Amino acid sequence: MSNACYAFSFTEARLESYFLNCWVFNADLELMGSLFSMVNTKTNQSESHEISPSETCKRQKMSPATVVECPRLIPNLPDELSLQIIARLPRICYYRIRLVSRRWKATIMSSELYKVRKELGTTEEWLYLLTRVGENKLLWHALDPHSRIWQRLPVMPSFVEEENSQKVSSRLWMWNMVEGIRIAEIIRGLLGQKDALDDMPFCGCSFGAVDGCLYVLGGFSKSSTMKCVWRFDPMQNVWRKVNSMSTGRAYCKTSILNNKLYVVGGVSQGQAGLIPLQSAEVFDPFTETWSDVPSMPFSRAGVLPTAFLADMLKPIATGLTSYKGRLYVPQSLYSWPFFVDVGGEIYDPETNSWIEMPNGMGEGWPIKQAGTKLSVVVNDELYAFDPSNSVDNGRIKVYDQGEDVWKVVIGKVPVYDFTDSESPYLLAGFHGKLHFIAKDSNHDIAVLQAVPCSNLDSSPSTSTPLSPKSMQDELLLDSVAETDTVVWIEVASRSFGQAELINCQVIDI
Numbered sequence: 001m002s003n004a005c006y007a008f009s010f011t012e013a014r015l016e017s018y019f020l021n022c023w024v025f026n027a028d029l030e031l032m033g034s035l036f037s038m039v040n041t042k043t044n045q046s047e048s049h050e051i052s053p054s055e056t057c058k059r060q061k062m063s064p065a066t067v068v069e070c071p072r073l074i075p076n077l078p079d080e081l082s083l084q085i086i087a088r089l090p091r092i093c094y095y096r097i098r099l100v101s102r103r104w105k106a107t108i109m110s111s112e113l114y115k116v117r118k119e120l121g122t123t124e125e126w127l128y129l130l131t132r133v134g135e136n137k138l139l140w141h142a143l144d145p146h147s148r149i150w151q152r153l154p155v156m157p158s159f160v161e162e163e164n165s166q167k168v169s170s171r172l173w174m175w176n177m178v179e180g181i182r183i184a185e186i187i188r189g190l191l192g193q194k195d196a197l198d199d200m201p202f203c204g205c206s207f208g209a210v211d212g213c214l215y216v217l218g219g220f221s222k223s224s225t226m227k228c229v230w231r232f233d234p235m236q237n238v239w240r241k242v243n244s245m246s247t248g249r250a251y252c253k254t255s256i257l258n259n260k261l262y263v264v265g266g267v268s269q270g271q272a273g274l275i276p277l278q279s280a281e282v283f284d285p286f287t288e289t290w291s292d293v294p295s296m297p298f299s300r301a302g303v304l305p306t307a308f309l310a311d312m313l314k315p316i317a318t319g320l321t322s323y324k325g326r327l328y329v330p331q332s333l334y335s336w337p338f339f340v341d342v343g344g345e346i347y348d349p350e351t352n353s354w355i356e357m358p359n360g361m362g363e364g365w366p367i368k369q370a371g372t373k374l375s376v377v378v379n380d381e382l383y384a385f386d387p388s389n390s391v392d393n394g395r396i397k398v399y400d401q402g403e404d405v406w407k408v409v410i411g412k413v414p415v416y417d418f419t420d421s422e423s424p425y426l427l428a429g430f431h432g433k434l435h436f437i438a439k440d441s442n443h444d445i446a447v448l449q450a451v452p453c454s455n456l457d458s459s460p461s462t463s464t465p466l467s468p469k470s471m472q473d474e475l476l477l478d479s480v481a482e483t484d485t486v487v488w489i490e491v492a493s494r495s496f497g498q499a500e501l502i503n504c505q506v507i508d509i
Contacts, residue, residue, distance in 0.1 A: 073086070073103060073104065073107060083107065083112070083113060083116055084116065084120070086107060086108075086113060087113055087116040087117045087120055087122055088120065088122055090124070090144075090146065090147070091124050091126070091144070091509070092144045092146075092147045092149055094108045095151070108235075109235050109236055109237075110235075111235065113235075114212065114235060114509050117509070123508050123509055124144070124146070124508070124509070125145070125430040125431060125506055125507070125508045126142050126143060126144055126145070126234075126506070126507055126508075126509075127142070127143040127145065127428060127430060127435075127447065127504060127505075127506055128140055128141070128142050128143075128153070128209070128214055128504065128505045128506070128507060129141045129142075129143065129437070129445070129501070129503075129504050130207065130501075130502040130503040130504065131445070131496055131499035131500060131501060131502060132499060132500045132502050133496070133497070133498070133499045134498070138156060138502065139152060139153075139155070139499070140152070140153035140156070140214070140232070141153065141494075141496075142234070143447065143492055145430065145431065145447075145491050145492065148491070148492040150492070150494050153232060153237075154232075154237065154238065154239060156216065156230065156232075156239055157230060157239055157241070203219040203220050203221075203250070204218070204219045204220050204225075204250030204251045204266075204267075205217060205218055205219030205250070206218055206219075206250075206251070206252045206253070206254050206263070206266070207254065207503045207505060208254040208255070208256065208261050208263075208505065209256070209505035209506065209507050210256050210259060210260065210261045210283075210285050211259060211285040211286070212233075212234065212235070212507055212508070212509040213231050213232060213233050213234070213285065213507070214231065214232040214234075214505055214507065215229060215230070215231050215232075215254075215261060215283075216229070216230045216231075216232075217229045217230075217245065217252065217254065217263060218245060218248065218249045218250050218252055218263075218266065219250050220250050223269060224248065224269050225248035225249055225250045225266075225267065225268045225269045225274075226248050226250070227244035227245045227246070227247065227248045227249075228241065228244050228245075229241070229242050229243065229244055229245060229283070230242070234507060234509060235509070242288050243283075243288050243289060243290060244290075245263065245281060245283075245290055246281055246290055246292065247268065247277065247279055247281065248268055248269070249263070249265075249266035249267065249268055249277055249279075250266055250267055250268075250274075251266050251267055252264065252265055252266030252277070252317075253265050253266070253317050253318075253319060253320035253329065254320060255320040255321055255322045255327060256322055257322040257325070257326075257327055257349060258349060259285070260282050260283060260284050260285070261282065261283040261285065262280065262281075262282045262283075262293065262320070262322075262327055262347075263280065263281055263282070263283070264279075264280040264293075264296060264317050264320055264327075264329055264347075265277050265278070265279075265280070265296065265316065265317030265320075265329070266317075276314050276315060276316045276317075278295040278296045278297075278298055278315070279292075279293075279295045279296075280292075280293035280294070280295060280296060280347070281293055293347065293352075294347075294352060294353060294354060296317065296329060296331075296345055296347075296354055297345065297354055298315040298331065298345075299345070299356060300331070300342040300343055300356070313333035313334065313340065314333065314334045315331060315332075315333055315334075315342070316331065316332055316333075316334050317329050317330075317331055318330050318331060318332045318367075318372050318373050319344075319365070319372065319373030319374075319375060321373075321375050321376075321377060321382065322377065323377055323382050324380070324401075325349075326346050326347060326348050326349070327346065327347040327349075328344060328346055328357060328361070328382075329344050329345050329346070329347070329357075330343075330344040330357070330362055330365045330373045331343065331344045331345065331362070341362065341363050341365070341367075342362070343356065343357050343359060343361075343362030343363055344356075344357035344361070344362040344365070345357055358404045359404065360403070360404035360405045360406070361399060361401075361404060361406075364405065364406045365384060365406070366384045366385060366386035366387075366397055366406065367386075367387075368385060368387065374425075374426070374427055375427065376427040376428060376429045376434070377429065378429035378432065378433065378434045379432055381398055381399075382398065382399040383396055383397065383398050383399075383409075383427065383429075383434055384396070384397050384398075384399070384406065384427075385397075385413065385425065385427055385436075386408075387415060387425075393412065393413065393414070393415055394413040394414075394415045394425070395408050395410060395411055395412075395413060396408070396409055396410035396413055396434070396436075396450070397409065409485065410450060410485070410486050413436055413488070414436075414438065414440070414448075414488065415438060424438060424439065424501065425437065425438040425501070426438070426501055426503070426504045428447075428504050428506055429506065430506045430508075431449075433449050433450060433451070434449070434450040435447055435448060435449050435450070435491065436448045436450070436488065437501065437504055438501070439501070440493065442495075443495070443498075444493045444494060444495045444496075445493065445494055445495075445496055445499070445501065446490055446492075446493040447490070447491045447492045447493065448488040448489065448490055448491065449488070449489050449490075449491050450486045450487075450488060451486060451487055451488075451489050452485060452486055453485060453486065453487060
């Protein structure tokens with residue numbers, strides 16, 4: 001095959017358009033593989049006339065490959081230019097174009113490509129959703145909001161090896177599942193009961209996303225809290241164990257600040273059962289090292305009037321949010337079945353110290369369930385979900401730092417009462433918009449975007465026809481009837497059967 005067949009006279013812009021519009025979505029991968037890999041193949045022209053098509057097929061099946069891979073990604077183009085072209089392609093295309101050749105696969109999996117994407121501003125935010133299927137299976141799914149395509153991640157590892165080299169021959173993430181137990185009932189057994197682990201509906205691991213990777217931290221194994229940390233790299237599409245935390249903990253809270261992963265609180269295994277933790281630590285993904293952070297003082301928990309109350313009420317961290325360059329940790333005092341808000345504390349990385357949270361912020365932080373605070377920061381605004389008193393409705397509040405109060409900004413959020421779900425709804429922020437994730441009336445998991453009524457006509461989510469979901473129609477009608485400031489537009493939905501929502505993270509690469 002002559003190199004003249006690959007002569008390109010396009011400019012960079014035309015070449016990019018060619019790949020985007022003609023090649024990536026419509027080209028046959030087998031043909032493209034031969035097009036970009038079988039360059040400089042020397043074929044005896046006279047011999048080719050003497051071989052019948054059937055003999056050619058036999059020879060291709062029986063003989064080893066004689067092709068020589070092209071030394072460049074795209075023939076007759078410098079690799080630097082080829083990398084610029086590939087970096088401009090939608091990331092959803094990478095799962096197919098990596099099949100073109102080994103060089104293309106290596107390029108798609110290289111960190112250099114994603115550095116170029118950052119330089120060009122072509123990174124994309126994907127939503128990663130964790131679901132629980134049945135009694136003992138956690139599955140991660142990735143959603144590309146633009147194409148609305150879901151992809152399933154490789155299954156998390158099932159075994160761990162702790163620092164003492166003792167292998168734990170049991171499933172890492174969950175065991176002894178009890179159907180229908182809610183978070184409130186979990187926490188009832190967490191503090192001060194030795195047999196709490198017998199009724200765990202899932203393992204208590206925590207999750208975070210930093211520097212383009214997904215992290216799963218700690219949890220339980222047998223009767224011990226774990227230190228281990230696993231990382232999923234979307235570029236390599238693999239899970240890998242990284243350096244462990246200094247303290248074994250479960251149900252800890254995580255957040256990202258200055259491109260580092262912070263972990264606070266949680267519970268640890270003690271002689272008398274599970275005890276709450278005040279300690280904190282931080283992970284640097286560039287050096288893969290953990291460093292200690294000063295422990296949370298829980299100052300307001302220390303002013304209880306009697307020793308009896310101090311022993312009965314256990315201080316716990318109920319959330320963690322990175323907001324305006326600092327970490328905000330709402331806290332509660334717990335004694336089943338009561339959760340008493342005691343405000344919270346703020347960690348300042350510049351002074352490496354904790355201070356008390358403003359009264360209005362801590363005491364008014366809406367509760368999700370069982371004392372857990374559900375919140376997200378979008379465009380430098382702190383939002384929290386308040387389920388209100390209705391089983392089929394909720395509200396979104398935003399924190400007003402100037403007045404130190406929480407204000408309702410969205411008065412209608414759809415909530416369907418699924419009593420067998422530990423996490424019936426989640427909040428996420430991506431593409432500069434607030435998103436609400438929950439099951440709809442058909443038990444499908446739906447990702448909804450809050451769109452201001454004034455921007456409805458120009459919203460990217462409505463630029464393409466939406467499926468006629470009954471929930472979406474109901475939301476639009478309800479929003480208009482109540483003259484709310486936003487309507488909820490369905491970004492994507494999918495049926496996961498009986499799967500339950502556990503967690504969600506957003507990764508930008």
